[in-house]
Amino acid sequence: MSEPPKSSNTWLIVGVIVGVFVLLCGGGAAGLMFWVKSSVGDFKAVGEEVRREALDFAAHGDDRACLEEGFSRSVPCKDLDIECNVRATVFTSFCLDAATPTDGFCEGVPLRSEFLAFTKYSTQVCADRGLMGHQGCSQVLQRVAEHCEGRAPAVPSP
Numbered sequence: 001m002s003e004p005p006k007s008s009n010t011w012l013i014v015g016v017i018v019g020v021f022v023l024l025c026g027g028g029a030a031g032l033m034f035w036v037k038s039s040v041g042d043f044k045a046v047g048e049e050v051r052r053e054a055l056d057f058a059a060h061g062d063d064r065a066c067l068e069e070g071f072s073r074s075v076p077c078k079d080l081d082i083e084c085n086v087r088a089t090v091f092t093s094f095c096l097d098a099a100t101p102t103d104g105f106c107e108g109v110p111l112r113s114e115f116l117a118f119t120k121y122s123t124q125v126c127a128d129r130g131l132m133g134h135q136g137c138s139q140v141l142q143r144v145a146e147h148c149e150g151r152a153p154a155v156p157s158p
Contacts, residue, residue, distance in 0.1 A: 050087050054094035063105045066095035067144060071129065074136030089139045096147040106148035118145060 057069055070092030077084035110117035126137040 046083070046087065047090060050090045051094050054091045055098050057091075058095045058098035058100075061095075062100040062102045063096050063147075064102055066092060066099045067105075067140070069095065070140040070143065071131075071137065074134070074140050075131070077136040079135040085136050085139055088136055089143050092140050092143040093146065096143065097150075101151070106144075106151060109145050109148045111149060112142060112145045 054066075058066060061069075070088055073091055074085065074088035077088060079085075108121070110121050112118055122138045122141040123132070125141060126132055126134055129137065131137040
């Protein structure tokens, strides 16, 4: 008997590799979906806890104090520590929205849609704070920009 051509063995190996890859991806996706579904209650509880902390803090401070507290909460976060970074940015959002506004807080804060201007702004602010390249710093500043975009513009007096 003659040996099967080598090309058919190659296609068999490729097929097995692709099949294993598809199974691993499917299993990984199913595992991720299970984890997210089982963690939703935890995420909601953490969000509610951070919201309460932010509202309590805002009751005794202004928007500038909220910003400083947001930065102080983001500093210990590692870039890949999603929970820590989310806690800091969620705190900042709720706190800014509930805090007493101060004059000039939003001056110089570019719109998030002005990508280059916002990137330059956040890079400079983070560098000034010694947080160059720190993901948490730029995320807190994104919440500031979001907050400032949501504030009604000042109406000039006649």
